[in-house]
Structures are given as structure tokens and as C-alpha cells.
Amino acid sequence: MSVKGVLKGVNYGDPVVLFRGEKVVKLAKRFGLEGDFLTLGLGVDLFYTLYLPHPVVVGLAGVDEGLSTHYSIVKALVDLEELVEVKKHTILDSSLSTLASVSLIQHLIEELEGLNESVDFKDLEGRSGKGKLTSALKEALKRVGEEAENMRKLKELMAVGTAPGKGSHFDLDESGEDVIKLARNADVSKLLEVLQIVPELFRRSRRRFERFSRGELAGYDLGSDLERVVPEELVLPRKYFLMKFSESKLLLYEKRLPKALGSIYLLVDKSGSMEGDKISWAKATAIALLIKARRERREFNMRFFDGLPHDRVKVSKNVKPTELLNLIKYLARVRSGGGTDITRAIATACDDITLGVTKNTSDIIVVTDGEDTLSVNLLKRKLRQANAKLTSVMILGDNKDLKTLSEHYLTVKVLDENAILKIVETPD
Numbered sequence: 001m002s003v004k005g006v007l008k009g010v011n012y013g014d015p016v017v018l019f020r021g022e023k024v025v026k027l028a029k030r031f032g033l034e035g036d037f038l039t040l041g042l043g044v045d046l047f048y049t050l051y052l053p054h055p056v057v058v059g060l061a062g063v064d065e066g067l068s069t070h071y072s073i074v075k076a077l078v079d080l081e082e083l084v085e086v087k088k089h090t091i092l093d094s095s096l097s098t099l100a101s102v103s104l105i106q107h108l109i110e111e112l113e114g115l116n117e118s119v120d121f122k123d124l125e126g127r128s129g130k131g132k133l134t135s136a137l138k139e140a141l142k143r144v145g146e147e148a149e150n151m152r153k154l155k156e157l158m159a160v161g162t163a164p165g166k167g168s169h170f171d172l173d174e175s176g177e178d179v180i181k182l183a184r185n186a187d188v189s190k191l192l193e194v195l196q197i198v199p200e201l202f203r204r205s206r207r208r209f210e211r212f213s214r215g216e217l218a219g220y221d222l223g224s225d226l227e228r229v230v231p232e233e234l235v236l237p238r239k240y241f242l243m244k245f246s247e248s249k250l251l252l253y254e255k256r257l258p259k260a261l262g263s264i265y266l267l268v269d270k271s272g273s274m275e276g277d278k279i280s281w282a283k284a285t286a287i288a289l290l291i292k293a294r295r296e297r298r299e300f301n302m303r304f305f306d307g308l309p310h311d312r313v314k315v316s317k318n319v320k321p322t323e324l325l326n327l328i329k330y331l332a333r334v335r336s337g338g339g340t341d342i343t344r345a346i347a348t349a350c351d352d353i354t355l356g357v358t359k360n361t362s363d364i365i366v367v368t369d370g371e372d373t374l375s376v377n378l379l380k381r382k383l384r385q386a387n388a389k390l391t392s393v394m395i396l397g398d399n400k401d402l403k404t405l406s407e408h409y410l411t412v413k414v415l416d417e418n419a420i421l422k423i424v425e426t427p428d
Contacts (some may be wrong), residue, residue: 003018003021003040003041003044004041004064004067005041005042005044005045005067005070006045006057006058006063006067006070006071006074006075007044007045007048007049007052007055007056007057007058007074008056008057008058009056010044010045010048012041012044017044017048018040018044020043020044020047020048020051020094020097020098021040021041021043021044021047022040022043023043023047023098024043024044024046024047024098024101024102024105025038025039025040025043027098027099027102027176027177028043028101028102028105028106030176030177031102031106031177031180033102033105033106033109037069037070037073038105039070041067041070042070042073042074043101045070045074046074046077046101046104046105047097047098047101048097049074049077049078049083050086050087050090050091050096050097050100050101050104051090051091051092051093051094051097052091053087053091053092055078056078057071057074057075057078072130072133073108073133073137076130076133076134076137077137077141080134080137080138080141082137082138082141082142082145083141085141085145086100086104086141086144086145086148088148089145089148089149089151089152090148093152095155096148096151096152096155098176099148099151099176099179099180099183100144100147100148100151102176102180103143103144103147103148103180103183104140104141104144107139107140107143107144108136108137108140110140111135111136111137111139111140112132112133112136146189147180147183147184148183150182150183150184150188150189150192151179151180151183153192153195154179154182154183154192154325154328156195157192157195157287157290157291157324157328158319158321158324174321174322175321175322175325178322178325178329179325182325182328182329182332185332187331187332188328188331188332190280191283191284191287191328191331191332192287193284194284194287194288194417194420195287197288197417197420197421216255216256217253217254217255218254218255218256219253219254220251220252220253220254221251221252221253221254222248222249222250222251222252223248223249223250223252224245224246224248224250225252226245226250228252228253228254228255229250229251229252229253230250230251230252230253232251233250233251261296261297261298262298262299262353262362262363262387262388263293263298263299263300263301263353263356263362263363264289264292264293264298264299264300264301264362264363264365265301265302265303265349265352265353265362265363265364265365265388266286266289266300266301266302266303266365266366266367267302267303267304267305267309267345267346267349267364267365267366267367267368268282268283268285268286268302268303268304268305268366268367268368269282269304269305269306269340269342269345269366269367269368269369269370270304270305270306270310270334270335270336270337270338271306271307271336271337271338271339271340271370272306272336272337272338272339273336273340273369273370274336274368274369274395275336275337276336277415278336278369278395278396278415279334279335279336281395281412281415281419281420282367282395283331283334284420285367285393285420285423286302286331287331288420288421288423288424289365289423289424290315290324290327291424292424293315294315294319297317298317299314299315299316299317300314300315300327301313301314301315301349301352302314302327302330303345303348303349304330304334305340305341305342305344305345305348306337306338306339306340306341307338307339307340307341308338308341308344309344309345309348309349310334311330312352313326313327313330315327340368340370340372341372342366342368342370342372342374342399342402343372343374343375343378343379345366346364346366346374346379346382346383346390346405347378347379347382349364349386349388350364350379350382350383350385350386350388351382351386353386353387353388354385354386362386362387362388362389363388363389363391364383364386364388364389364390364391365390365391365392365393365423366390366391366392366393366402367393367395368392368393368394368395368399368402369394369395369396369397370397370399371397371398371399372399372401373401374399374401374402374405376401376404376405379405380405383405389407389408390402390405390406390407391406391407391408391409391410391423391426392405392406392408392409392410393410393412393423394409394410394411394412395412395415396412396413397411398411408426410422410423410426
């Protein structure tokens with residue numbers, strides 16, 4: 001079956017073009033979007049309308065029979081100024097173009113349905129129908145523009161810490177539906193605002209290295225390690241070479257390997273006293289610490305706690321899309337409420353680390369505003385068994401027991417981005 005469309009320069013017989021259109025249609029059907037109008041050709045045209053910098057629609061005379069509704073939708077879309085705001089995020093980005101196309105189809109149908117009235121797309125071909133279509137597209141594009149920005153931020157978060165040459169992309173078969181739903185969540189939108197400090201996070205959370213004679217080349221050094229000596233030194237006169245060797249002044253290659261680090265394990269208090277700005281700031285801190293873990297190629301674990309520790313969410317070193325999306329869902333879902341038991345939360349984290357046989361020193365970070373009395377001796381033993389260091393972040397308060405147990409004890413008086421950055425740059 002031949003596929004037909006209405007954009008100039010698009011080869012509707014190209015397997016790549018068809019694959020992209022099929023992605024749009026397949027994902028749209030997951031949202032229950034059905035109908036004769038949702039053809040493979042329309043999927044291709046919506047994708048390339050968002051993907052191409054300047055899509056051009058064929059003249060009306062060149063439109064094949066049976067494509068009049070298809071043509072009306074694409075032509076009206078291309079002519080709207082609101083499209084520019086969406087395309088800021090989608091131009092030459094295949095994953096975001098696919099997701100935004102699906103979102104656009106759904107919002108367009110919702111706008112046309114109005115008060116749950118059925119939509120006959122053939123009615124959009126007349127003058128009054130075109131006015132209705134244009135109005136619906138405008139409103140749909142406004143909503144898609146907001147969602148596309150969140151989709152882009154989620155993609156940026158996914159890309160953080162990706163090894164060079166491996167790239168990063170959404171697995172649309174596995175995660176596309178979840179990404180669209182998260183992009184529409186107001187709580188997620190607020191959480192993703194922390195990504196504006198990513199450049200500063202990158203500066204303050206660099207991957208650390210340690211010297212190793214058979215590691216990767218990082219520069220030059222002076223010394224007497226013959227395994228790392230620069231070849232040019234070997235042509236020196238023997239006496240001069242031996243003198244430099246005895247004085248440790250031979251020119252050497254500086255070699256290093258990434259420093260192996262254990263996991264970051266975050267505990268966030270969600271008790272009733274954390275309601276409002278405190279819990280929102282703590283969630284933003286969680287995103288920042290996830291970025292730190294990704295930059296340093298470390299496993300990231302997190303639990304909320306009140307009177308009891310809640311479910312643990314894990315993001316592995318080689319992150320899977322589902323792991324990251326599950327963490328974002330977890331952060332958005334949790335609401336403050338309940339009592340506070342810091343001892344049980346830290347003990348649970350220590351047990352998780354111990355049972356996971358983490359070889360390298362792990363960092364447990366607890367964020368709380370509670371002045372709970374802790375079992376200090378028990379926790380000292382647990383931390384020692386887990387080979388873990390404790391960092392405590394006290395929000396607008398003080399806790400003497402936490403201060404005694406902690407390698408680093410930070411008090412936060414202003415809930416802002418600077419306080420988050422201070423936590424991120426705390427030495428391990």
C-alpha cells in the first residue's frame with residue numbers, strides 16, 4: 001500500500017520516513033486515539049512538520065483525492081504562529097518530534113470534541129469547519145508547547161552522565177507513553193525547574209580520578225616511574241638520564257583511572273512538618289543529587305520516610321529509561337504527612353547497602369527538619385558495617401545526634417538553588 005502526504009520534499013516511500021510515521025501512529029493508539037483520519041500519511045506529515053526547520057505544503061492542486069481532511073489539518077498547522085514555540089524544542093529531534101506529534105493529535109481531538117461531542121473530521125473542510133479547526137489547533141499547540149519543554153528537560157536528564165559515543169534517546173516503544181504523561185504533570189514540571197542550574201552542577205560535580213601507571217593519558221608529570229617515561233627521554237646521554245632519574249625529574253606521562261565510588265543513598269523526610277516549600281525543595285535536591293551520581297557514574301538510591309521508610313527507588317550506573325522515569329513518578333507522587341523516625345530510615349539504608357555488597361564507600365544523605373532523638377550507638381555500628389559515610393542536611397533546625405553521627409552536617413536556612421549547590425559540592 002502506497003503512503004501519500006502533503007509535504008514537499010518528503011519521500012513517502014523511504015523506509016525511514018515510514019518508520020517515523022508508524023511510531024507516531026502506534027504511540028497515538030496507546031492513548032486510545034483511533035479513527036479513519038489517523039493514517040500513516042498523517043503521522044508522517046505531523047512528524048516532519050515538527051521535525052523540519054521549514055516544512056512546505058504542496059499546493060491544493062497537487063493534493064491527491066481523499067487527502068482533503070489531511071491537507072486541511074497540515075496546512076492550518078503550518079500557517080499558525082503558535083507552531084514556532086513548539087518547534088523550538090522539536091526541530092531535528094526525532095524523539096521529541098514523535099512525542100509532540102502524539103500529544104498534538106490528542107489535544108486536537110479534545111479541543112474539537114468540546115463537551116464530549118463526537119468529531120467528524122470531514123466537517124472541517126468547509127469555511128466554518130476550517131475556522132473551528134484553526135481555533136482548536138491554536139489551543140492544542142499552546143498545551144503541546146508546555147509539554148514539549150518538559151519532554152526536552154526529561155531528555156536532558158536522561159542524557160546526563162552518558163558515556164561518550166553511546167548517545168542517549170528515549171525508548172519510545174517502552175517509555176514514550178510515560179514521558180508524555182509525566183510532561184503533563186504539574187508537579188513534574190515544577191521538579192524539572194532545577195535543571196536550570198545544571199551547568200553549575202556540572203562545574204561542581206566532576207568525575208574524580210586517581211593516578212594509575214597503566215591508566216588513560218591525562219597529561220605530563222615529573223618523576224622516576226620508568227613505566228610512564230616519555231620516549232624522548234630515552235635518547236638522552238646515559239649520565240644525564242641517570243641524573244634526572246635520581247632526582248625524579250624525568251618527563252613522564254600522567255596516567256589516571258576514574259575513581260571507583262560507592263552509591264549515593266538519599267533519605268528524604270516526608271513527615272507532616274515538611275509540607276509546602278520544604279518537601280518541594282527536598283525533591284529538587286533529589287534531582288540535583290541524581291545528576292551528581294550520573295556524572296560520577298554512581299548508583300543512586302532513594303527512600304522517603306516518615307514514621308517508616310517507604311519504597312526504595314534505584315537508578316543504576318548504566319541507567320535504563322524506566323528507572324529514571326520511575327524515580328520522577330515517585331518524586332511527583334509523594335506528599336508530606338506522618339511522623340518522623342530518622343533512626344529506622346538510616347538503619348534501613350545501611351542494611352540495603354550491606355546486603356547489596358557495595359565494595360566502595362557509599363554516601364548516605366538524609367534531608368530532614370526533624371529534631372528526633374536517635375539511637376546513636378546502633379547507627380554508628382550500622383554505618384561502620386555498611387562502610388558508609390553520613391551527610392545530614394538539616395532544614396531550618398538542628399539535631400545534635402545527627403551532628404554527632406555525620407561526616408558532614410549542613411544546615412539550610414534559605415530554601416534556594418544555592419543551598420542545593422552547596423549540598424552537591426560537599427566532598428565525599
